Amino acid sequence: KAGVTQTPRYLIKTRGQQVTLSCSPISGHRSVSWYQQTPGQGLQFLFEYFSETQRNKGNFPGRFSGRQFSNSRSEMNVSTLELGDSALYLCASSSPGARGQYFGPGTRLTVT
Amino acid sequence: AQSVTQLGSHVSVSEGALVLLRCNYSSSVPPYLFWYVQYPNQGLQLLLKYTSAATLVKGINGFEAEFKKSETSFHLTKPSAHMSDAAEYFCAVSDEDNNNDMRFGAGTRLTVKP
Numbered sequence: 219k220a221g222v223t224q225t226p227r228y229l230i231k232t233r234g235q236q237v238t239l240s241c242s243p244i245s246g247h248r249s250v251s252w253y254q255q256t257p258g259q260g261l262q263f264l265f266e267y268f269s270e271t272q273r274n275k276g277n278f279p280g281r282f283s284g285r286q287f288s289n290s291r292s293e294m295n296v297s298t299l300e301l302g303d304s305a306l307y308l309c310a311s312s313s314p315g316a317r318g319q320y321f322g323p324g325t326r327l328t329v330t
Numbered sequence: 331a332q333s334v335t336q337l338g339s340h341v342s343v344s345e346g347a348l349v350l351l352r353c354n355y356s357s358s359v360p361p362y363l364f365w366y367v368q369y370p371n372q373g374l375q376l377l378l379k380y381t382s383a384a385t386l387v388k389g390i391n392g393f394e395a396e397f398k399k400s401e402t403s404f405h406l407t408k409p410s411a412h413m414s415d416a417a418e419y420f421c422a423v424s425d426e427d428n429n430n431d432m433r434f435g436a437g438t439r440l441t442v443k444p
Contacts, residue, residue, distance in 0.1 A: 222373070251430040261420065261434035274431040308373055312430055318364055319430055321373035 220245065222311050222322035230328045236297040239325045243290050243311030249273075250292040251319060252284060255306040264307075267292055296327075304329045332357040332423045334404075336435035344443045349393075349408040351438045353421030356402065363404045364422040364432065365395055374420065380404060391415070416442045 223242045231237050243250050251274075252264040263276040267286035284294040290311075296303055306326050310319035337352040355361050362381055366374040378389025385397045395406045404421060421435040 249430055251432075253434075260436045261422075263431050263433070266430045276431070310374075310430065318376040318379045319432070320376070321366075323371075323373045 222309055222320055224307075224309050224322040224325050226325060227323065228326050228328075230330060231299050232330055233299055233301060235299050236295060237299060237327060238293050238295045239307055239309075239327070241292045241294075241309030241311075241322060243292070243309075244313075244320055247311035247313045247320070248290050249312045250286055250290065251310045251312075252292070252294050253308040253310065254278075255308055255324070256304070261308070264294065299329045301329050303327065332361055332425050333433050334363075334421045334423045334435040336419075336421050336438050338438055339436065340439050340441065342441040342443060343411045345413055346410050349406070349411045349415065349440065351406040351419050351421075351440065353395075353404045353406065353435060354402050355404060355421075355423050357423060357425060362424045363395075363397065364424075365389065365393070365404075365406050366420045366422060366434075367391075368418045368420065368437075370417075377406070377419075411440075411442045413442050413444065416440055 225240045249268045251266040255261045266274040270286045281297045286292045306324045308324045310321045312319045333356045335354045364379050365377040368374050378387045380387050380397045388394045393408045418437045418439045420437050422432045424432045
């Protein structure tokens with residue numbers, strides 16, 4: 219099976235802009251989670267989608283949002299970008315009975 | 331709320347030596363515990379998962395971890411380090427199986443010296 223894919227891999231944006239990141243889960247996985255990884259805060263949970271519904275949400279401002287499509291692909295959007303949003307954004311997918319979450323390679327977002 | 335603490339942000343061992351990476355958990359319910367590894371410029375790869383079926387969990391690449399309730403620990407070990415083990419290792423916890431709201435530790439960077 220193909221792994222979790224994320225596009226784009228690298229992105230440079232300017233403060234105040236918005237950005238959309240995409241994640242394609244492993245075939246058959248219906249749960250997609252998003253994490254933010256920074257040197258200062260480490261890995262932080264953003265949100266999880268299951269069957270097109272947000273099931274869990276971390277402690278991030280409303281500028282961070284996401285959605286999931288009927289084919290389980292997910293997108294996350296960050297509006298009004300701030301310098302502190304510069305991070306590696308990781309997507310992970312799983313299914314009931316799976317040993318755990320399977321992570322994609324991440325999208326590295328740089329905000330200037 | 332559940333959380334994990336990884337003791338030691340950096341660990342350095344010689345090739346062939348024992349690897350011991352420490353993780354302590356804090357959970358109000360029986361936890362599900364994980365170890366992940368991250369190589370440079372890559373995502374996280376699952377090494378192993380504790381689900382209460384057995385206290386000693388064997389993972390990939392020769393790693394294993396032992397769940398000790400009395401010590402609230404879930405330390406990761408490997409008998410003999412390889413150069414290819416150099417990476418960052420994360421311990422994580424969730425309070426339900428298949429609950430993907432996982433809380434990660436700060437990570438431990440493992441260096442392997444020749």
